[in-house]
Amino acid sequence: MDKVAASSFPAGPSQAPACTGVTITPDQDAADVVDIGQAGTTYCFAAGVHRISRTIHPKTNSTLGSDQGAVLTGSVPLTGWTASNGDWVIKGVLPAAYGQTGQCEDNVANICYLREQVFFNGKHLKRVNSQDKVAPGTFYADYAGNAVLLGDNPQGQAVEMSKTPTAIESGAGGVTVRGLTVEHFATAQWFSPGEWQQAGLDAGSRFTTG
Known part of the structure; x- marks a missing residue:
């Protein structure tokens, strides 16, 4: 989980x-x-x-x-989002990429070990494992590129990330x-x-x- x-x-x-x-x-x-x-x-x-x-x-x-x-x-507030190819992105907010410990129950998505979560007006967004799966109600954390992408417009909304x-x-x-x-x-x-x-x-x- x-x-x-x-x-x-x-x-x-x-x-x-x-x-x-x-x-x-x-x-x-x-x-x-x-x-x-x-x-x-x-x-x-x-x-x-x-x-x-x-x-x-x-x-x-x-x-x-x-x-x-x-x-x-x-959590910390995330501000300074920009529109990018239909998604919304913010950069420079993630830690360095870290390795997996243990085994995920879902070993296909294989994302259970990632700790950072995103909240949109207090609602926990679902994590997806690639940028092409980003949609409303989801987020993607790109650790290599140090970027978080959303499928929802964050302008005027309270967006936070666990840190x-x-x-x-x-x-x-x-x-x-x-x-x-x-x-x-x-x-x-x-x-x-x-x-x-x-x-x-x-x-x-x-x-x-x-």
């Missing part, structure tokens, strides 16, 4: 408990705030969309929470995440004993959501 990074993961109940601690606002770099904090700190994300440009690494017994419905997103690999990573014990929605991260889908990675969360067995 290539949709793990596109999913939303609400880490906690819809009515999260009150959060008291160090406040993080959408205009702050959450990773920086947590980096300078002490073990055992509670971080309370204020309402709004927090663009996570760098993975957060909480220390032992830390809590990342929100009682205001905060959203952590790993940050993960929102939160921690091997520390006693880390809790609650009341947050984590979405649009460029997360690879993999599982190994004692660890899991889903929708931008990557942690060991002592990592708790609730």
